[in-house]
Amino acid sequence: MPLSLAGLTALALQGGNTSPTPFLTGTVWTLTALTDGGRLTSPGRLAPPVTLRLEGRDAAGSTGCNAYRSRFVTRANTLRFTPLLTTRRACPDFLDGLEDRFVTLMGQVRSFELRGATLTLFADKANRLVFRPAPSSPEVNMDLGGTWTVVRLEADGHSVPLASPAELTFGEGGSGQPLRLSGQAGCNRLSGSATLAEGLLTAGPLGVTRMLCAPEQMTQEAALLRALSAPLEVVLKGETLRLGGPAGQIELRRRA
Incomplete structure (x- = not known):
């Protein structure tokens, strides 16, 4: 079920530390793989970059065709997004499937893991999105303090x-x-x-x-x-x- 803004606020108030995780914010993440039909696939060399940037409580980026924005909340390794709001640009046929799958999976994300410089967002055990920092993005600030x-x-x-x-x-x-x-x-x-x-x-x-x-x-x-x-x-x-x-x-x- 999509998470509404009210639901996001309620989740943030359910106790625990819900401050944005420092090492997730301030970095432009580029999608390198996502699950499609149960298999982990690459967006492909011809696809424009699919990106994600988290700042404060706001999420924004590109689906590879359209710009999008959302709100998010984190607690421990939990990560939830409100439904993505996207622009309405018509996309080439080969990008339609990628955009639809990306938007669907982002709405299903429940947790995350940072392994080295690889960020993985998990929708469930079988479905996930994998990101790496964009080449021009600052190095990931992993908070070990x-x-x-x-x-x-x-x-x-x-x-x-x-x-x-x-x-x-x-x-x-x-x-x-x-x-x-x-x-x-x-x-x-x-x-x-x-x-x-x-x-x-x-x-x-x-x-x-x-x-x-x-x-x-x-x-x-x-x-x-x-x-x-x-x-x-x-x-x-x-x-x-x-x-x-x-x-x-x-x-x-x-x-x-």
């Missing part, structure tokens, strides 16, 4: 038991400077810096204290530090952050 609690840790494809609390805290490093990174690895504290570029997080150099703890805590700590030793792909979905790379996987939840 704050403290994140480690809830799952993997090394060499195997789960590592969490023997003691672990967390990572990211702080601003100043304009054009790396992020400040600190945290608790399981036994010892770590501190240093990290850079975030093109959807990859690179930590280091890191300083670590030298306390000796129980073997299971040291195993956890070694796995966490090893994962941080190589560039990690960043996947941000609501309040869940997943960092994955050749040396391990870390799943974290943002501390309230």
